[in-house]
Amino acid sequence: MDLTSLILLAVFAGLLCLYLLVPGKLQNAVLTFASLAYVYYAGGLRTILYLTGAVLVTYAGARLLERCGRAAQRRCVLGVVLGGNLLVLVLTRYLAFFPGHFKAFPAALGVSFYTLQLLGYFLDVYMEKIPAEKNFWDYSAFATFFPQIASGPISRYEQLGGELKQTHRLQYRSLTFGLQRILWGLFKKLVISERLAAPVAAVFDDPDTFGGACIPAALFCFAIELYTDFSGYMDIALGAAECLGIRMAENFRTPFFSQNCSEFWRRWHITLGEWFKDYVYYPLLKTKAFVKLGKWSRNRFGKKKGKMLPVHLALVVLWFSVGFWHGGAWKYIIGSGLLHCFYITGGQICEPLFEKMKKLLHVNDKCFSWRLFCRVRTFCMVCLGFLFFRAADVPSALYMLPAACRFDLRALSAEGLLAAGLEGADLKLLAVCIPVLFIADLLQYRRGSVREVLAAQNLVFRWIVYLILLYAVLIFGMYGPGFVTNQFIYQNF
Amino acid sequence: MSREEVYEKLNEVFRDVFDDEEITVSDETTAADIEDWDSYEHINLIVAVEEAFGMKFSMGKTTGMKNVGEMVDEILRQAG
Structure with a gap:
């Protein structure tokens, strides 16, 4: 398409x-x-x-x-x-x-x-x-x-x-807000996502040739590619509906600002998570078998620990289903399912231990640096899931895993992304566009709606922003004769 | 069964599920008012309420009730 x-x-x-x-x-x-x-x-x-x-x-x-x-x-x-x-x-x-x-x-x-x-x-x-x-x-x-x-x-x-x-x-407001959202979606897809697709594919298709510094760089690029591709599509879809005056459910709310994996899934592909929660997780927990299991485990392990057994078992089914939905392959079941289940249930089980450690080490968890640490940690954990998601299969992901976990500054050098087919000019453009994306997401995270913030500005400023965005899409967007636009990634699911 | 009797029994269930003897619920109480009332605890709560009152909530009611008042309405409706 x-x-x-x-x-x-x-x-x-x-x-x-x-x-x-x-x-x-x-x-x-x-x-x-x-x-x-x-x-x-x-x-x-x-x-x-x-x-x-x-x-x-x-x-x-x-x-x-x-x-x-x-x-x-x-x-x-x-x-x-x-x-x-x-x-x-x-x-x-x-x-x-x-x-x-x-x-x-x-x-x-x-x-x-x-x-x-x-x-x-x-x-x-x-x-x-x-x-x-x-x-x-x-x-x-x-x-x-x-x-x-x-x-x-x-x-x-x-x-x-x-x-x-x-x-x-x-309605003037619906039409203009819808068009603005479509433009922002096109910017994400055609300027950022399309630009990252080739080097990501080069590294993931042939990790042996690239290896080393390229793998963590390609994984970071894939996280941005997937986000801009999928959320870009959502912006275009929701923008088109808004032009008609029809509001649809949001599917993304600045997911990379999440402080833990549970929060990530409340911000990433929201409607999928909600669907499985309402139609798989809740009904499963209410079945006779799970209610019986709950009673047994409360008697066996005590009230507090015992009640978590059916919940964790239902979470395994839930996350297996979410992973399976992405494609009947173990790389999806692990990368988009069971790995996140492990993060969430593991986090819950180990929470008392983490709290003790924080007290012991006098960690202040009410400050910016702690929140920043939590966000970076969550991003890295999510990227690990993306590694399985994007790799050809589970053995390929496991093969790339040691290199992906190695922090290597060479990733940002000529040995890194440039070797994977990203040209110098593209790298410079991305060095501008990715911070723009970050600022827009930060505004959305703090103020709720970037378009509302823009609408409150003076006419000249507003139009400067719109025109810069329009020209950025027209000039830097990857489309046109001789260029085959990649399908939206989730369109294959 | 009167509304007051439902509340008396319901408070016991809430205190037992959330392990907090201080809890007293009212029509306006929502998940936001009780610290541990998340999606994990919600089903535990529903199952405990069903057992205490000897009734079943449909899945629509399980996920659709907006506050304790709606839960009490449903209990009274089923109690007839």
Whole structure:
């Protein structure tokens, strides 16, 4: 999907006009057809078929649930809808994980995102959190909404459905804020992420040739590449929705300012973490088996320690599921799942020990230096997960691990990133752009919204900032004839 | 069962789960008011309340209740 495609931009402008002009009752039908056209453009006919099937099954299943009087009937509908959708997901995405030489079904664009979103709606109806949607166009607009289809966010019906039910008309603030956000997303993707992609790929594809100082440098670059790629996509998606007057759930809140891993996951890919917490972790802890286990462990290990056993066991299932969702491969299960589970549960178990050590060493944990230490420590721990995530497989990640853990200043020299294919001019540009990204994130962390801060400034200053950003994208963005823009990383999931 | 009786029993459950004899909950009490009431403890609390009152909360209620007042409303509704 080429974001800089003139056709895409022209179609979006056309949709914007049409959507904001048609009567309110027709807006969701317009949005559904426009979204399906986009899905066809970006994912082909196969994605349309899979998506339409999932939309019809979850819509009909939710309606049917409300007509079922008996619990057994409801469970039967739950089994069919849940089983059907998960079967498609497994057949298209995760078949290679299982033993045997199965041939995977052709994958569809964004299947792991929209499956979770639609199942989230269906489960909400099953759990009686929300009533089933009767208006098909309201539901189909929610299910197929084009900005989220490829990489999320994984929206909830309570939030996005409510937004889509309203009539939207042209609003200056929504339109300008949306365009500003799209521009910022393009800056992240085309200027920073695309520039880092080649040297990162060079090192990770051939760690033997580079080795040494290159590996920690490439790992740091990958952390920035992944963040700017994924959060850049979110800015474009949420910005496009905002132009239409529709607010979507945030997926990132300055994750690299987190002081521990639990906080990191409340700031990174937020909607995925929330989904697994609400639909896997909580229901699991409420099953009879886990309640029984809790009682047994409280009797066996005492009240305080005993109650943590089912919680930690459920966390293992939760994090395994999160890792598995990223792709049926152990590198994801470890890098985006079990490693974080180890950090979080290990942190909880060792907390009394850490507190004792802090007292013994007279560490002041209420000052800036402690918070800075916690942030750097969390970033390094997260980078270790990224090493598994980006490496070809687990043995490659383990092979690169010793070098990745070695702090080596040569990483920033000609032996480091420059040797991996990053040109001197690119390095200089990144030396400006990455601090700009840091300052923008810091502003967002402290003030909540950079756009609000900008909107409060004088007209001349505002426009200087907008124009610098626009020209930065136009001049330094990596796009155009002869350049193939990399797919968004999460688009493959 | 009256609202006062529910609160009497509920306070005992809260004190037992959070290991704090000082806790007294009201309609407006939320997770933000009790230091250890995080997502880990939330399910422990729900299971303990279910056992104490001999009832089951749906998952929607488990994750959707915004304060103790809503929990008491649900207990009274199920108690009939």
